[in-house]
Amino acid sequence: MGSYKELVIAMVRTGIFGFGGGPSVIPLIRYEAVSRYHWIEDDEFGEILAIANALPGPIATKMAAYLGYRQKGVIGAFVGVLAHIVPTCLAMVALLTLVNVLSYSTAVAGMISAVMPVIAVMLGLMAYEFAAKAVKGLGKLLGCLLFVISFVLLQTISIHPAIVIVLFLAYGTMHFKLKNKWPHKSSKQGGMSA
Template identity: 75%
Template sequence: MKSSYKELILAMVRTGILGFGGGPSVIPLIRYEAVTRYHWVKDEEFGETLAIANALPGPIATKMAAYLGYKLKGPIGAAFGILAHILPTCIAMVLLLTLINVLSFSSRVTGMIQSVMPVIAVMLGLMAYEFAAKAVKGLGKVLGCIFFILSFLFLQIIPIHPAIVIVIFLGYGALHYKLQDRIQKNKSKSKEMSA
């Protein structure tokens, strides 16, 4: 996993510039750069890191940029990752600040923004589907459906903060795999004893 500062900066600049609609909408772009394009992390590691980052305070996209930068190049890489992700947008905001009043009344700009929203919804839906498919593959259909229903109840019916729900499921995941590992070790021992 050899990577250069140039690749890190280009990836984070692309995600910062092309991301539209807030932090969560940038995550599929960061995932593409980190998992598909540069192979910095495997999909499972990206999903685990995303879950942990969601439980921490602050903007999710900058946390992911910092994590990837740190993983690749240490503390300096984390700083480069964050700056490359946020600086182009900050500069663009400063440059376009004078045009906001003019553009905000334009029907064309409003139409452009409204036409981009479905694309973001599809990207988020696709990412959610891929993560759900992996969860069902790892946990099974019954347990995966139960967790989907529980998370819906926790987030929509009983309004629990998403970070708390994530921590609960992370805790269960750690316990689940620990128990699963212990059961497999016991099965292996019993097979060895019977052989």
């Protein structure tokens, strides 16, 4: 179990370096929780991410609250959220007077343009890792089929992402139940033929 110091450092880092909103913060939170401090496993992070996406509100603060709660209970949840949002709020207040000047600066526009590909690569890498785990657990054919179905539901039909997540969570519970039954049946049949 992590300390308050680790929780504060991790959430301050994700709050300060999470440029671009919630989706860009997710790889940073994953790195802190899974790779650096080993608070949770990668599979659990994926489950938490799915649930956080289904709930209303900013995803980064929900993740910070969950990780804080997981480490230190209710007080940890408050500490995690505050550590995640307070530094950014203070920076916004401090830089508010410079916004008009900086918004027309070519240097700032160049920095923003330089950061965008990094965020895209981080999100792409995380998506690839989750997809690889899904294909490993489901198989290539079923994994690709479910990807196509989710793409159609989200992009073509425009169903709310929370509904799609709930549908796939429901399917996931049924899939593993069915998967556990299949080897059981085949072992019985193998025993009968012997």
